[in-house]
Amino acid sequence: MAVAARNAELTIARRRHAGMGIFFLAVALVIVGIFARTTPAGLDTTFGLNPARLTTAMRLPDLVLPSLPSLWFLAAVCAFLGGWQVAKGFRSTGWALGVVAFAFVAAFLIWAARGKSMNLVGMLSSSLLRAIPIALGAFCGILCERAAVINIAIEGMMLTAAFMAAWVGSITHNLWIALMAAMLSSAFLAAILAVLSIKFKVDQIVSGTVINIFATGLTSYLSAKFLQVYQNLNNPGIFKPISLPLLSRIPIIGPVFFEHNIIVYITFLLLILIHVMLFYTRWGLRTRAVGEHPKAADTLGVNVFRTRYINVIMGGLVAGIGGAFFTIGSVGRFDEVMTAGKGFIGLAAMIFGKWTPFGAFGSSIIFGFADSLQTKLQILQVPIPSEFLLMAPYLVTMVVLAGVIGRAIPPAADGQPYEKQ
């Protein structure tokens, strides 16, 4: 029995390995068959490496690549990795997947901007901005799910926080108070989620859905009743970008990462903080124990309920920052249902990033990139409908979740209410 089971497992593992290799080969085929085939020889692709507003000390020359040879090169890289994976198999496939993903994106950009020029720095910078709320949502998800509480209410929490930030900011004319209000309102919803799913043991997906519906209804209601009637209630102002000294002067990296507003920097800090706390502190160990095996944790004296309450509420605070970003971090006004599913994408980024802060952040950047790409493509008049590009993150999430390329394994006790015995 046991041997057969292990053999079956091995076969599955092998098949998955081969599957990933075939996936790499398919990417190579797409690059050759679609991108290279529709690129005439002799064209160059120009990537601008300077920000639109020039703040770096020196101006970098544009990066000019010959389109067709570059495409062939990238295809060759993917084909080589794919062939190797099918024939022998890499021990760890993470980096290979990363290289192939990068090659594909690079190929796509080279193809999209063939014979034209595209400002790479500007695009990466806007990708980062679009990734911020997704990443904060994903962090919220990590904090909750590492303690085994599924939080699909991130969307509703962010929406409420966005609303509160706009409202309180307009009344107090103080963005910091607005940010606090956003965080507290989101944490309040998180507390409701926690009580419903921990104390009343309501199905966690049902309670999350409730909060989403409630938040959508309440913010739209109050917005229609007040914000749209009294415009001065919907004019909170925004956090201004801050150029970090020295860091912002680094070419390319500086303008992409270090010329943003405070919420972006808070996100960087949270990324490191959550990573360190989750994997190197007592709190993190307890959290993970509660998420993987609550009964064992309980036996060892960890208060399962308290840990879950604290984590969910902390998640709410983090999602609140993400919500505030929509209003006082970017456009400076609240619109009904303005989060437009970013909370759900955050959840997807969390799964894609395998419940780790860095993984989730990286996935958020990918989603943000796809998001900002579609506006660029319209400018470049690429013959792909923008809708298909926007579908990409959702499709990728489904593919990842299905375990075709890599497997996403949630904390073992995720979603199960704990009954103390």
Add this chain to the structure above:
Amino acid sequence: MSERKERALRNDQDTRAQALAKLLLRPARGSLLQAILLPVLAVFTALIIGALVIVFTDLQVLNLYKDFFSAPGKALAASWKSIASAYSALFKGSIGNPAEFANAISVLRETGDTAPLRQAFWPISESLVTSVPYIFAGLAVALGFQCGLFNIGAEGQIFIGALASVYVGYSVKGLPQYIHLPLAFFAGAAAAGLWAAVAGVLKAKTGAHEVINTIMMNYIAFLLSDWLLNGPMRRPGWAPISPAIRDSAWLPKFFPDPLRFHAGFFVALGIAAVVYWLLFKTTIGFEIRSVGANPDAARYAGISVTRNFVLAMFLSGALAGMAGANEVLGVNHQLASAFSSGYGFDSIALALLGKSHPAGVVLAALLFGTLRSGATRMQSLAGVPVDIISILQALVIIFIAAPAIIRWIYRIRLEREVGETVFTRGWGQ
């Protein structure tokens, strides 16, 4: 494996199967009163909290509360007036105005003119028209729940259903109505069913949770519909709208304008009956419910969990697709982008309120349809934004899903239900 072991295993499976059968076939304990009490109290409590929201967001009333201690009567009277005007507008907008009915009947008697009567019946006709997609979508979510699947993707499936049936509706020519109409209707159901079955297959084969997948597929469906309506299916003109469907695909209407009440209502009731029959009177339904009650036990009893996940998801999607088809064939006769505006999401609340039972779903759908069509009137007459409905819905779900709260508020003993529906399980299982 030795023969004895095999027999022991078979016996074990038999007893498990019997236990499961007992669990599922046993009539629900507790009185009918009990079954009705909770939903009624939930709706009632939600309406009260909704009233509080209406009062405390009414600036005129709030101003009076500033002088509450010097003139409490004034503030309370104004509060009452605010609530009364909102809820009476809701009633007039959804059921009708009694005075208007009386007037219309006297006009009919004197002059034989039916126009005022039609006008008086207009609110109730609108309520019923709005209920129809709710019935379909509610059944969709409920059927999923019965199999332990949380189909949060009804909204996207409605879009897919509508796209397919509008396509059949305008592109197929020269068919008589008795072929064209069912063809368009079931094309919508089939397309949405297949669409949803993807999530079922993914769950069955890879364990990927249907909640995330159906959410993702919602967005894909919206984008697909945007693309189709802006591209291949766009009617020449400035708005992203599909061509109008042919008359032969219209669901028949019974009354002249402005009454939009159409045959879809009876189709929905019929489908609800079919779903009831399927779930509770057939082997297929028994299997679906077994998997929903306890997939492990069902597997031991020899029921294919995999197949039932796919089947239930297909049927659920097909029902949601019927909601889309109904809107296209019965109400709009064309497809504009963003036409559904939340029927799919509301249907989650609805299925919970109806306890995932087809009869309960129909009642809940009538309630929601009434509320929703009345809310539009409430917005124009009493200045209460239509979004109050979402707040009410969320409250209703909370009270239904956590009956302990209702028990606590009203100090009543509600019996714990036997074999409570399990809605979902964690991501990984």
